[in-house]
Amino acid sequence: MIETIVFDVGETLVRDDRYWGTWADWLDIPQHTVSALVGAVVTQGRDNADALRLVRPGLDVDAEYAAREAAGRGEYLDETDIYPDVRPALTGLRELGVRVIVAGNQTTKAGELLRTLDLPADLVATSAEWGVAKPDAAFYARVLEVSGAMASETLYVGDHPANDIFPARRAGLRTAHIRRGPWGHWWADTPDVRAAADWSINSLTELINLVSY
Known part of the structure; x- marks a missing residue:
């Protein structure tokens, strides 16, 4: 039971639409591009944040998250x-x-x-x-x-x-x-x-x- x-x-x-869409906007990348890359890393069994690193090699995701919050463009639900x-x-x-x-x-x-x-x-x-x-x-x-x-x-x-x-x-x-x-x-x-x-x-x-x- x-x-x-x-x-x-x-x-x-x-x-997760808004989550990835706002990341795309922050990085100035078309939203459909980020969505496609998320799908790509999923099929490879990789961490979803790798999608962001594919468009910005070496990206410090935590640092960018903090920058987004400081700019008033952070998480929202x-x-x-x-x-x-x-x-x-x-x-x-x-x-x-x-x-x-x-x-x-x-x-x-x-x-x-x-x-x-x-x-x-x-x-x-x-x-x-x-x-x-x-x-x-x-x-x-x-x-x-x-x-x-x-x-x-x-x-x-x-x-x-x-x-x-x-x-x-x-x-x-x-x-x-x-x-x-x-x-x-x-x-x-x-x-x-x-x-x-x-x-x-x-x-x-x-x-x-x-x-x-």
């Missing part, structure tokens, strides 16, 4: 960034008595922005706030600390096999891989992902029926 469901953020709850199935799914799960947690590889500011959106969740936390990031096993240890349930009763939902599905499985959690975003689509049907995921889903609302049985 699933007592707690923990959700990744990027391309699970939140669209609003309701339009949330996938349309998020609120119905999270609300439905809580009505079933499931504890809902949001925990992904995001900055401290992203955590603050997510909390201002008042999602139907019991807890919203980010890797920057915890001081440890996926796929580190310590991240999933923190997930279990806040879960309030055993690993076998905790489900982690995400789109990224290497960051979400594989390490969550190694930590003993149940897993659901969502076919969403570049990672979710590119890796969805590979045998290792299928084997590691308890469920493969196309929409978060599918989780309501999954935990009802």
Whole structure:
């Protein structure tokens, strides 16, 4: 029985369109170019920030992030960034008595922005706030600390096999891989992902029926 469901953020709850679009604007590169390069690095199993380094070799992403924030052109989220199935799914799960947690590889500011959106969740936390990031096993240890349930009763939902599905499985959690975003689509049907995921889903609302049985 699933007592707690923990959700990744990027391309699970939140669209990455704005994120990559604002990076393209900051670097004065066409947005479609950055999107194409993100897709390219995804298919190679590389870090998504490598897409930025392809157009600006040697780019210090952290330094540029700080410069964007200082210039008032930093991270931003609003309701339009949330996938349309998020609120119905999270609300439905809580009505079933499931504890809902949001925990992904995001900055401290992203955590603050997510909390201002008042999602139907019991807890919203980010890797920057915890001081440890996926796929580190310590991240999933923190997930279990806040879960309030055993690993076998905790489900982690995400789109990224290497960051979400594989390490969550190694930590003993149940897993659901969502076919969403570049990672979710590119890796969805590979045998290792299928084997590691308890469920493969196309929409978060599918989780309501999954935990009802």
